[in-house]
Amino acid sequence: MPYNPYTDWKTTKGNIAPDSHWSGTDDAAAAYAQLKAExxxxxxxxxxxxxxxxxxxxxxxxxxxxxxxxxxIGPFLRDDYYLFTxxxxxLNDAVVYVKNGQITHSGFIIQLSGNSVARVRSKxxxxxxxxxxxxxxxxxxxxxxxxxRKRPEHAMAMTGEAPEISKLIDNVLNENRLRDxxxxxxxxxxxxxxxxxxxxxxxxxNGAAAADLIRDRLKEASGDKLFVLLVLAKxxxxxxxxxxxxNRMGADFSLSPKE
Numbered sequence: 001m002p003y004n005p006y007t008d009w010k011t012t013k014g015n016i017a018p019d020s021h022w023s024g025t026d027d028a029a030a031a032y033a034q035l036k037a038e039x040x041x042x043x044x045x046x047x048x049x050x051x052x053x054x055x056x057x058x059x060x061x062x063x064x065x066x067x068x069x070x071x072x073i074g075p076f077l078r079d080d081y082y083l084f085t086x087x088x089x090x091l092n093d094a095v096v097y098v099k100n101g102q103i104t105h106s107g108f109i110i111q112l113s114g115n116s117v118a119r120v121r122s123k124x125x126x127x128x129x130x131x132x133x134x135x136x137x138x139x140x141x142x143x144x145x146x147x148x149r150k151r152p153e154h155a156m157a158m159t160g161e162a163p164e165i166s167k168l169i170d171n172v173l174n175e176n177r178l179r180d181x182x183x184x185x186x187x188x189x190x191x192x193x194x195x196x197x198x199x200x201x202x203x204x205x206n207g208a209a210a211a212d213l214i215r216d217r218l219k220e221a222s223g224d225k226l227f228v229l230l231v232l233a234k235x236x237x238x239x240x241x242x243x244x245x246x247n248r249m250g251a252d253f254s255l256s257p258k259e
Contacts (some may be wrong), residue, residue: 011079012151018075019060019068028052028126035127043136050129061096061123062106073103077209091114092150094139095134099142101195101235117144119189145201165210168199169217172232172256178224187227194231203232211238218244 003020011017029052030036036048059070063080073096081094084100089112107122110131117134124130134144172178177197184190194200203210214236218229233245242257 003060005070009064009070013079015075015079017064017070018072019070022054022069024054027055028054032128039124039127039130043132043135043138046120046130046132048128049131050123052126052128055124055132056123057125058123061129062108066123067079073106074207077146077148077204080150082151087115089117090148090149093147095120095144095150096146097137097143099140099143103199105137105141105145112153115120120144123226147154160239163211165206168202168206169212169213169229169232172197172199172203172228173225178228181224189226191231194228195235200235202230204235207236210236211236211241215241215244218248 002022002024004023005018005020007016007018009017009019032052035052039046039048044120055068056066059073059076060067061077063073089109091109091112093109095107095109095117096103097107105122105124106243109119110115110121111117111119119131120134121129121131122137127241172194180193181190184193188251203214211233214229214232218226218233221229228247234249235240236242237243
């Protein structure tokens with residue numbers, strides 16, 4: 001596809017978020033009527049509210065003011081959002097979908113039922129912008145895993161994050177939690193158990209701050225605690241910590257590095 005890489009978008013902290021710009025014919029825009037009918041016919045409760053286009057995708061729609069096409073939302077997760085707070089959802093919070101451990105889709109919360117998401121507004125790839133129930137999406141998107149809130153511009157220097165992150169790590173290293181790993185028949189199964197804990201997603205979203213504390217805990221950890229910390233490190237947003245995890249895992253853990 002004729003997407004050309006650019007680096008003309010920066011996060012609120014001034015870091016580059018690599019993007020791509022479409023240089024071909026916008027055939028998705030021309031197919032709007034057909035795509036609208038397809039979405040509203042095949043997805044229960046879905047209503048198309050915006051045009052189809054190849055010029056920007058779901059991540060740009062949510063995280064970058066509909067600017068171009070973004071494949072990696074890591075820079076936004078690290079720089080632009082508050083901590084993971086699923087217990088205090090608000091309208092216009094962002095949601096991120098995950099399938100098979102991969103981030104697939106982003107949207108905005110536009111309706112709540114109590115503290116549950118009732119409707120989301122999102123752009124489906126080159127398809128139109130759609131308002132829909134949270135689970136009425138293409139199967140390739142999976143389901144909502146992350147709930148994010150944009151940082152106000154005046155509050156970029158956050159305080160009190162370290163104690164909260166430390167508590168998350170304490171939770172995953174709790175003896176009762178570690179006992180869950182005893183059910184695993186292989187290291188791969190044990191890794192999936194760790195990835196299923198709610199703290200796993202929360203620590204990913206804390207980026208560099210979580211990476212620093214995980215790195216400190218690794219210095220004296222052993223046994224099951226070492227295994228859990230290495231899984232967290234392997235899936236960190238910080239490249240240096242991922243490399244450290246791969247170097248320490250070795251053949252005994254049978255885990256591969258995250259590229």
